[in-house]
Amino acid sequence: MRRTISIAMTALLLAACGRPAARLQHARDLALAGHHKTALLEARAILLTLRDEQGEKVDAVRRGALKLAGDLCAVYLDDPRCAAVEYRELVKRYPTASEAFEARERLGDLDMRIGDVKGALEAWRDQVATAPGRKGADMAQLRIARALLDQGQFHDARAAASELQRRWPKSSLAAAAALLSASSYHLSGRHARAAPPARQPRESAQHVCRLGSRLRAGASFDSLSPSTGRRDITCPPCLP
Structure with a gap:
């Protein structure tokens, strides 16, 4: 048991020191393994590390991290407000990306879950107008x-x-x-x-x-x- 925990911690530390793309993949692996809160923390840590860096590869990682964070909040952590924040940031930064289209589709439902009818209507109208x-x-x-x-x-x-x-x-x-x-x-x-x-x-x-x-x-x-x-x-x- 201790050995398993040690291996997991070592993998996490290595991922933290690795490249953003590798860290994102590790966050996804954590999510699939059921470590949803840890995966969310890792996704947010990646976003903090990237900050305002630019570049095709950086943007791809940032999009993936934002979407992963939103999905984790919406599905596994049952936190629609958290998910809406992540998805809106994704749509704001990358309005024409495929991940943004998927985020738009979900924002309306998330807003309805928290009782924000006005926000839901805006999200659905944006979805229709954009695509x-x-x-x-x-x-x-x-x-x-x-x-x-x-x-x-x-x-x-x-x-x-x-x-x-x-x-x-x-x-x-x-x-x-x-x-x-x-x-x-x-x-x-x-x-x-x-x-x-x-x-x-x-x-x-x-x-x-x-x-x-x-x-x-x-x-x-x-x-x-x-x-x-x-x-x-x-x-x-x-x-x-």
Whole structure:
């Protein structure tokens, strides 16, 4: 037992003295081994070491360390505020990097977890504006509409749903957007305007039910390993 601890400490010390890329890989290994707090400390130590250094390799390590820190906070340490800070710094420093696109996708869900609806709306709008052609942009747009509906902003919710149908007419979420618009009329008391969907109303309603469960469940965080953080959401029957 003592020998195992000694080996682990030696590896940690060697990593601390090594190159940033090697230290980042070591932090990832620690995370995969279940040492999440230690991995977070190492990721933050790397960021402190790099400070404002510039260069392609340095930037790659910094991006990786920021994303690792955010993923650790969000998934394993259940600290959405910590994760949001790391992800926002990633987006701020590297707005066009692939890691930043992934961070944007998660920021909205993190903000909702801490009750920051305004921050969530800003994050989803930024995601849509930055990469409208990227997978998940239509989902972000639907989340905008859903959040506005929950806030009682029915007109804006319908506008957001209409935007989804206009920009992504072939999206599987277009039917859900139509139903959301209809429900906004019901909730605001304008029942006559809430026309039922033209086709397959039962299937569409079931889709909205499943979608609602996915929206409440939040995004998956899978940067550490292919299976990390994925959740299987089972939606109970919405209709009799």
